Amino acid sequence: MEKVALITGGCKGIGRAMALTFAKAGYNLVLLSRKDSSACQETVEEAKAFGKDVLFLEADVSREEEVKEAFQHMLEKYGHIDVLINNAGIVKDGLALRMSSEDFQDVLNINLLGSFYCAKEALRSMSRNRSGVILNISSVVGIYGNPGQSNYAASKAGMIGLTKTLAKEFGSRNIRVNAIAPGFIESDMTESLSDAVKEEAMKKLSIKRFGTAEEVAELALFLASEKAEYITGQVLSIDGGIAL
Ligand SMILES: NC(=O)c1ccc[n+]([C@@H]2O[C@H](COP(=O)([O-])OP(=O)(O)OC[C@H]3O[C@@H](n4cnc5c(N)ncnc54)[C@H](O)[C@@H]3O)[C@@H](O)[C@H]2O)c1
Numbered sequence: 001m002e003k004v005a006l007i008t009g010g011c012k013g014i015g016r017a018m019a020l021t022f023a024k025a026g027y028n029l030v031l032l033s034r035k036d037s038s039a040c041q042e043t044v045e046e047a048k049a050f051g052k053d054v055l056f057l058e059a060d061v062s063r064e065e066e067v068k069e070a071f072q073h074m075l076e077k078y079g080h081i082d083v084l085i086n087n088a089g090i091v092k093d094g095l096a097l098r099m100s101s102e103d104f105q106d107v108l109n110i111n112l113l114g115s116f117y118c119a120k121e122a123l124r125s126m127s128r129n130r131s132g133v134i135l136n137i138s139s140v141v142g143i144y145g146n147p148g149q150s151n152y153a154a155s156k157a158g159m160i161g162l163t164k165t166l167a168k169e170f171g172s173r174n175i176r177v178n179a180i181a182p183g184f185i186e187s188d189m190t191e192s193l194s195d196a197v198k199e200e201a202m203k204k205l206s207i208k209r210f211g212t213a214e215e216v217a218e219l220a221l222f223l224a225s226e227k228a229e230y231i232t233g234q235v236l237s238i239d240g241g242i243a244l
Helices: 013-024 040-048 064-078 101-129 150-173 195-204 213-224
Strands: 004-008 028-033 054-058 083-086 132-137 175-182 235-238
Touching: 004 013, 004 064, 004 101, 013 028, 013 040, 013 083, 013 213, 028 040, 028 064, 040 054, 054 064, 064 101, 083 101, 101 132, 101 150, 101 175, 132 150, 132 213, 150 175, 175 213, 213 235
Parallel strands: 004 028, 004 083, 028 054, 083 132, 132 175, 175 235
Antiparallel strands: none
């Protein structure tokens, strides 16, 4: 049976790199992204060039009904899911006292609740097959915190709690759940940082450069593979030694 990986927010940035890496490794893909993602067609075509099936599904991960519908389409086409990568995420930064509860909630709804909705749908199918891998793309910010990102840090810390709990609940069914915590990765998100913030970040890094989306994708591919079949409930940081 051909392997199937579903990547949320899989059209650009780290998600795109994971899509191409998994397609190259022989996975059929489902890219689930919200409406405004213009990069999707391009990524779908690039991934298809590896000779695998690629299904694009438009859905907002923070809307449970849309997630359910998308998983139904995915199961109609492939019949099963081997790997779910909860990668879709947003930031809405601001110091806590100036942050509206709406901005706090939006970030939690997409980053954390969206991951829960997708995991729940994937786990139904994985439980039936007694096999599966879930990877939650958290962040070093979820481990250490970061001024101006109380909403984002809370959502990413929440994803770590979700990871460990699902790993405990589903290990006996041969389902592994791990989190990846990237540090500064070259992307639209880090491109928009001011030079001062970038310089400050560079001072903290042991390896004096930002990481690449491809490096995160290779870690995800390893964690999804049989080589990692005794690794579950873990948070793997990929951060150039930012907190050493
Ligand atoms: N870039 C970094 O340095 C960095 C560091 C640590 C963690 N991360 C995490 O890695 C993940 C990917 O980051 P990126 O830099 O590639 O981001 P990005 O903004 O380039 O891509 C995010 C993707 O998620 C999609 N998305 C956003 N909201 C969605 C929703 N409601 N429903 C469905 N899709 C939605 C977007 O359309 C986009 O395709 C995020 O979860 C981010 O928090 C990134």
